[in-house]
Amino acid sequence: MHSDLPTPDPDALAHSDQLATHLREDILAQGGAVPFSRFMELALYAPGWGYYSAGASKFGAAGDFVTSPELGPLFAATTANVVAPVLQQLGPQARMLELGGGSGAFAEIMLKRLLELDALPARYAILEPSADLRERQRERLEKALIPPVFALVEWLDRPFEDDWDGLVFANEVIDALPTPRFLVNEGEIYEETVELDGEGRFVRGAQPADALTSAAVRHIERYLERPFAQDYRSEVLPQLPYWIQAVAGGMQRGAMLFVDYGYTRAEFYQDDRTDGTLRAFYRHRVHNDVYLWPGLQDITASVDFTALAEAGTNAGFDLAGYCSQTNFLLGNGITQLLEQAEERSDEVGRMRLRGQLKRLTLPTEMGERFQVMAFSRDVDMSMSFLLGDMTWRL
Numbered sequence: 001m002h003s004d005l006p007t008p009d010p011d012a013l014a015h016s017d018q019l020a021t022h023l024r025e026d027i028l029a030q031g032g033a034v035p036f037s038r039f040m041e042l043a044l045y046a047p048g049w050g051y052y053s054a055g056a057s058k059f060g061a062a063g064d065f066v067t068s069p070e071l072g073p074l075f076a077a078t079t080a081n082v083v084a085p086v087l088q089q090l091g092p093q094a095r096m097l098e099l100g101g102g103s104g105a106f107a108e109i110m111l112k113r114l115l116e117l118d119a120l121p122a123r124y125a126i127l128e129p130s131a132d133l134r135e136r137q138r139e140r141l142e143k144a145l146i147p148p149v150f151a152l153v154e155w156l157d158r159p160f161e162d163d164w165d166g167l168v169f170a171n172e173v174i175d176a177l178p179t180p181r182f183l184v185n186e187g188e189i190y191e192e193t194v195e196l197d198g199e200g201r202f203v204r205g206a207q208p209a210d211a212l213t214s215a216a217v218r219h220i221e222r223y224l225e226r227p228f229a230q231d232y233r234s235e236v237l238p239q240l241p242y243w244i245q246a247v248a249g250g251m252q253r254g255a256m257l258f259v260d261y262g263y264t265r266a267e268f269y270q271d272d273r274t275d276g277t278l279r280a281f282y283r284h285r286v287h288n289d290v291y292l293w294p295g296l297q298d299i300t301a302s303v304d305f306t307a308l309a310e311a312g313t314n315a316g317f318d319l320a321g322y323c324s325q326t327n328f329l330l331g332n333g334i335t336q337l338l339e340q341a342e343e344r345s346d347e348v349g350r351m352r353l354r355g356q357l358k359r360l361t362l363p364t365e366m367g368e369r370f371q372v373m374a375f376s377r378d379v380d381m382s383m384s385f386l387l388g389d390m391t392w393r394l
Helices: 010-029 036-045 074-090 105-116 131-144 211-224 240-248 305-314 325-331 334-343 347-361
Strands: 033-035 095-099 123-127 153-156 163-171 181-185 188-196 202-208 233-235 250-263 279-282 285-287 298-300 318-324 370-377
Touching: 010 033, 010 036, 010 188, 033 036, 033 202, 036 188, 036 298, 074 105, 074 163, 074 250, 074 325, 074 334, 074 347, 095 105, 105 123, 105 131, 131 153, 163 240, 181 211, 188 211, 240 250, 240 305, 250 305, 305 318, 305 370, 318 325, 325 334, 325 347, 325 370, 334 347
Parallel strands: 095 123, 095 163, 123 153, 163 250
Antiparallel strands: 033 188, 181 188, 181 233, 188 202, 250 370, 279 285, 279 298, 318 370
């Protein structure tokens, strides 16, 4: 079943076994079943064991997947062209909050480009739950940035709690939020659980959904103007509105910018997508066994961008725009940045830059799979979504 996946080394398997034991203990302590969202939370974030909490490489060729910032400087530098006008409108006390800093690649290029554009924030904060990734980010940024710029960087355990003006940025964060899964049976809504079979293996179960999950599923059905079919399974994030309010915190003026893979609601809950969008990433391979090797693989679900739009606007923001990553990058100057970078590069460097552009923008690569959504509050972002705006599809 997993013959196409590289076998983890013995130390990695021992680590996974430790986390699996912890997961089994948690399931037994909860009476023999936990919501899938709880399993996903522990598999990804359990301190010292979870995928994002342990020390193994996640990003790039040596990891399990490649994000846009890890391909090279073009993505972050182009995004800075959008961020800079927002920060300049807000004034010298504006802050920037990056959710999940990855390897630090995005922050490095963002801050260098903002310096060029004379748009540095007063504070650049990274909200990173992984102590290991924090240390990697700190080492990278301290080495890459000049001291006055590095001095702007800080790491937070929670979003800003005071009143502030600024911008929130998140690339591939919402897809990693622990998501409930639902199942429809004879018209009733159930929540998918994780249980243990007689040999201690993780298996699917179900329990009546709580009021929050049931209401979220019924809201989707009303939007689609049809009920879900028998045995339909998928993901839903009823906590998304609360999460949006939490990450914005006390923002008075500013913007939020999200990049992720996903669909509009009508596409997300297509009749033929009967088992949702949940999947796992391991060594650049995608597969469906999310119970395999806990702690060694990423678990992810696509984003319902209609739900994100609802959450942002219900939190008091204006929907500033929604488009594909291709149109976002092309509309905000990636080709001009490419030309400038090519002038400073040798032939090998130019080939890499062109390859980077293709990966970021081609429909068969990241260009159409990844989408960008922005929200604004008392700032103008109208110029950032002139190319290919898709808000009408929501």
